[in-house]
Amino acid sequence: MTFAQLLETYFFSSGQGWNIVGLFVCLMLGGMGSAKALYISGNQAAGALSEKPELFGRLFVLMALPATQGLYGFVLCFLGMQQMGLSAGKTLSVPAGIALCFAFIFIGVVLYFSAVYQGKSAAAAINLTVKQPSKSGSALLFPALVETYALLAFVGGFLLLTFIQGSSIF
Amino acid sequence: MAIEKFHLLRFVVPKNEVNFFRNTLYEKGFLHLRNVSSLSKPVLPTPDEISWLEEDIRKASEVLSIFEAFHPDKKTFVENFIPKKPIFSQKEIQKVREKQVFQETYSEVVSLWNHLKKAKDDLVKMKQLHSQLLPFSSFSFSFSDCKEYHRTKVVFLQAEGRKLEDLEQFEFLRTHAVIVPVRTLHQKKEVLHGFIVIYPTSLQEKIRVYLHRAGFKEYPFHSFVHSPNQELDTLQQRIYQLTEDIQKWEDILEEYRKQLPHMLLWKDVSINKAIRAEGMKKFAQTNNVAYIEGYIPSDQSNVLVQSLEEEFPTIYIDIVNEPTNPPVKLKNHRFIQPFEFLVRMYGLPRFGLIDPTALVGIVFIVLFGVAFADGLYGLSMMLLCAYSMKKYWYDKGTVSFFQMFFWAGFFAFLFGAFTESWAGDLFTISYLPANSFFVNLKSFVGVMNPSESFIALMVGVIYIGAFLQCTAILMSFLQRWKEKQYAEAFFNNLSWILFIPSAVIVAGQFLSPGYYPVPLVQYSQWLCLLSLLMIFAGGMIQSRNNIFKGIIKGFLNMYGIQSSYGVATLLGDVLSYLRLAALMIATSSMAMSFNLIASMFKSIPYVGVFIMIFMILFLNVFNFLLNIIGSFVHPVRLLFYEMFGRFYEDGGVEYHSYSQKFSNVFVVKEAKR
Numbered sequence: 001m002t003f004a005q006l007l008e009t010y011f012f013s014s015g016q017g018w019n020i021v022g023l024f025v026c027l028m029l030g031g032m033g034s035a036k037a038l039y040i041s042g043n044q045a046a047g048a049l050s051e052k053p054e055l056f057g058r059l060f061v062l063m064a065l066p067a068t069q070g071l072y073g074f075v076l077c078f079l080g081m082q083q084m085g086l087s088a089g090k091t092l093s094v095p096a097g098i099a100l101c102f103a104f105i106f107i108g109v110v111l112y113f114s115a116v117y118q119g120k121s122a123a124a125a126i127n128l129t130v131k132q133p134s135k136s137g138s139a140l141l142f143p144a145l146v147e148t149y150a151l152l153a154f155v156g157g158f159l160l161l162t163f164i165q166g167s168s169i170f
Numbered sequence: 171m172a173i174e175k176f177h178l179l180r181f182v183v184p185k186n187e188v189n190f191f192r193n194t195l196y197e198k199g200f201l202h203l204r205n206v207s208s209l210s211k212p213v214l215p216t217p218d219e220i221s222w223l224e225e226d227i228r229k230a231s232e233v234l235s236i237f238e239a240f241h242p243d244k245k246t247f248v249e250n251f252i253p254k255k256p257i258f259s260q261k262e263i264q265k266v267r268e269k270q271v272f273q274e275t276y277s278e279v280v281s282l283w284n285h286l287k288k289a290k291d292d293l294v295k296m297k298q299l300h301s302q303l304l305p306f307s308s309f310s311f312s313f314s315d316c317k318e319y320h321r322t323k324v325v326f327l328q329a330e331g332r333k334l335e336d337l338e339q340f341e342f343l344r345t346h347a348v349i350v351p352v353r354t355l356h357q358k359k360e361v362l363h364g365f366i367v368i369y370p371t372s373l374q375e376k377i378r379v380y381l382h383r384a385g386f387k388e389y390p391f392h393s394f395v396h397s398p399n400q401e402l403d404t405l406q407q408r409i410y411q412l413t414e415d416i417q418k419w420e421d422i423l424e425e426y427r428k429q430l431p432h433m434l435l436w437k438d439v440s441i442n443k444a445i446r447a448e449g450m451k452k453f454a455q456t457n458n459v460a461y462i463e464g465y466i467p468s469d470q471s472n473v474l475v476q477s478l479e480e481e482f483p484t485i486y487i488d489i490v491n492e493p494t495n496p497p498v499k500l501k502n503h504r505f506i507q508p509f510e511f512l513v514r515m516y517g518l519p520r521f522g523l524i525d526p527t528a529l530v531g532i533v534f535i536v537l538f539g540v541a542f543a544d545g546l547y548g549l550s551m552m553l554l555c556a557y558s559m560k561k562y563w564y565d566k567g568t569v570s571f572f573q574m575f576f577w578a579g580f581f582a583f584l585f586g587a588f589t590e591s592w593a594g595d596l597f598t599i600s601y602l603p604a605n606s607f608f609v610n611l612k613s614f615v616g617v618m619n620p621s622e623s624f625i626a627l628m629v630g631v632i633y634i635g636a637f638l639q640c641t642a643i644l645m646s647f648l649q650r651w652k653e654k655q656y657a658e659a660f661f662n663n664l665s666w667i668l669f670i671p672s673a674v675i676v677a678g679q680f681l682s683p684g685y686y687p688v689p690l691v692q693y694s695q696w697l698c699l700l701s702l703l704m705i706f707a708g709g710m711i712q713s714r715n716n717i718f719k720g721i722i723k724g725f726l727n728m729y730g731i732q733s734s735y736g737v738a739t740l741l742g743d744v745l746s747y748l749r750l751a752a753l754m755i756a757t758s759s760m761a762m763s764f765n766l767i768a769s770m771f772k773s774i775p776y777v778g779v780f781i782m783i784f785m786i787l788f789l790n791v792f793n794f795l796l797n798i799i800g801s802f803v804h805p806v807r808l809l810f811y812e813m814f815g816r817f818y819e820d821g822g823v824e825y826h827s828y829s830q831k832f833s834n835v836f837v838v839k840e841a842k843r
Contacts, residue, residue, distance in 0.1 A: 054253075056250040057251035057252075057253075060250065060251075061799065065799065068796060068800075071760070071796070075763045078767065079759075079763055137515045140799075141803060141810070144799065144800065144803035144804075144807075145803070145807055147800065151749070151752050151756055151800065152752055154752075155751075155755050158621075158755060158756075159624060
């Protein structure tokens with residue numbers, strides 16, 4: 001198959017190519033965001049642990065908080081491929097494919113930024129915990145709240161995939 | 171379910187009895203000392219007492235750090251979250267007062283450790299020397315002879331990767347010194363270790379300059395006397411002797427290490443004694459007497475006063491029954507006590523506020539249940555918490571923590587069963603036989619599937635939100651009623667309690683006509699109007715002298731700027747509860763995806779089913795742990811922001827009794843190890 005044929009098959013006469021691009025951009029942004037955020041929070045935690053290794057238990061939870069966005073991206077990508085009938089060889093209309101592509105890119109952007117900001121917030125919470133270990137419970141709240149919007153984006157994507165089942169877009 | 175009441179005790183104690191009185195107060199352990207040192211001048215503990223206590227703490231810390239360096243404790247992953255500490259009974263603690271034992275242990279351990287460190291250093295040096303001398307074993311000279319030659323000098327140089335040419339490049343060395351390379355055979359290859367350089371004593375200075383320029387280092391063989399072989403034997407014997415000594419000292423140190431729990435206890439006891447001595451700084455003194463103040467739970471006050479009057483007939487005691495601004499101690503039933511953790515997370519309530527712990531507990535477990543909603547996860551959580559409570563029975567804080575999550579798990583189980591989520595879709599025909607017990611159980615107890623009826627779920631969560639907002643305003647109503655602010659309670663609280671449910675029904679009728687019975691809608695409309703009038707009237711009453719101002723205040727009240735609530739914030743706060751629906755969907759949808767991923771392995775011949783089961787287990791455990799965090803944090807946020815904002819006032823100072831506290835060990839009534 002030539003490149004022109006590939007474009008024709010998946011992007012001009014069917015929307016599946018657009019759908020795949022959207023899903024994988026979503027996966028990429030979620031993964032990139034989580035990786036960057038874990039780098040930020042992990043650096044902070046490693047520095048803190050060099051001084052106070054006994055705080056590992058408390059800092060571990062804070063450090064690992066921004067890992068979820070990558071997972072949300074992966075689950076959406078996987079569900080998207082499964083629900084859109086990629087393995088069953090279903091075709092999708094081009095406008096529907098483009099719409100889905102943009103929807104998942106927007107979700108991915110939310111995942112990316114929420115992960116990065118959550119990582120920064122987790123780093124600040126790690127500082128708070130190191131200075132006042134008794135406040136580790138309260139410190140957990142601040143970065144966890146940032147995730148609300150990643151969660152909403154994920155649920156939005158999940159509901160989109162659920163509602164789309166049985167609709168006339170195929 | 172209340173905040174403990176306190177009495178304030180005031181003592182005037184003759185100065186000569188202060189120390190003994192201080193110790194007695196500390197032993198009794200009910201008083202929360204109030205710092206009154208600013209009234210006159212503080213009572214300072216004697217420098218001697220402080221210095222020997224600090225010395226004790228230092229010694230205990232030194233022994234503990236030696237044990238840590240000698241045999242570092244390997245923590246399991248769980249121990250990073252739940253620290254392992256030795257357990258002592260209260261009887262055992264009394265024995266720690268035999269201080270002499272610990273002083274001896276300290277001296278022995280430090281001396282042993284120093285010997286051990288020196289012996290280990292010596293052993294390393296001996297082994298190095300042995301390996302350096304070994305290539306010279308084939309030579310038959312004696313080191314003492316080399317030293318005794320008058321006309322010639324002998325030096326032993328280390329090759330360190332360099333060759334003979336590096337020495338022979340200097341003509342002076344080539345012509346005036348004898349250079350003997352020291353080589354051994356290793357795997358049929360010659361290995362160059364060093365050189366023996368022999369030269370006339372008269373040229374010593376020049377030769378040294380050349381050797382220095384060549385950059386060769388001498389072997390440290392200065393202490394050797396006999397032939398290399400004899401010296402190797404001696405070294406071998408010393409190595410053997412040192413190894414034996416090290417082993418012996420390590421065994422003795424290991425024996426002492428068995429006293430580690432007691433050393434931890436000793437550290438705690440020493441810290442407690444220091445705190446006891448430092449407590450005096452909160453006392454005030456004149457030339458003849460000391461003045462002490464402290465809060466005590468009212469039910470303990472009489473007992474303490476009586477016993478102190480008997481023991482110290484010369485002191486004066488005054489009791490204040492209703493002190494202003496006492497510390498705060500929550501007093502709850504043991505089922506409610508675990509949820510005090512959540513109240514402390516936000517900050518203790520100010521004295522005089524209704525204790526919200528019971529409400530917080532119930533709301534938290536319900537909201538957690540909605541967010542985590544999964545039958546299998548909830549059940550697993552309950553089992554895990556029950557096991558942990560049994561395992562860590564000695565740690566009150568950890569048991570409370572798991573008790574809280576046990577009930578949260580129970581509600582997650584309930585909501586999960588109702589919403590047909592059992593590790594996502596594990597109890598479906600995709601993974602289990604069609605007529606299996608679990609598939610039937612799921613259908614039998616299930617009420618709705620949130621993915622299919624998301625709108626119904628959202629409406630349900632909004633009802634929960636509206637109900638909880640009403641409950642929070644009801645708490646505020648009760649508080650104001652208790653403080654006799656009747657107008658505020660009536661116009662600013664009761665009005666909103668009536669408005670919120672009626673507004674929800676009116677809005678529901680507007681969005682979905684015919685959903686509610688007609689009489690209910692009619693009553694709600696009237697109630698809605700009446701409550702709005704009450705809110706408006708509240709503003710009017712606040713500005714009795716100026717009608718114009720009153721009207722403005724009335725509208726501001728309705729909007730929510732002046733009153734504790736407002737129409738504008740109603741929508742935002744109630745909608746905030748929608749996050750619970752999102753969390754519920756997230757838990758089950760991720761479990762479903764993980765199950766789907768695992769099921770892909772099923773088609774692999776022979777081992778596919780086993781891989782699938784393993785993957786289902788692994789991925790669901792991962793999902794379980796991941797979602798616990800979110801399901802804990804978001805209900806806590808709803809509690810702290812949406813609910814506490816309506817009625818809660820923090821700022822209470824926690825009650826801390828002037829008594830023994832242990833941070834390195836657990837103290838229980840009866841130690842059952």
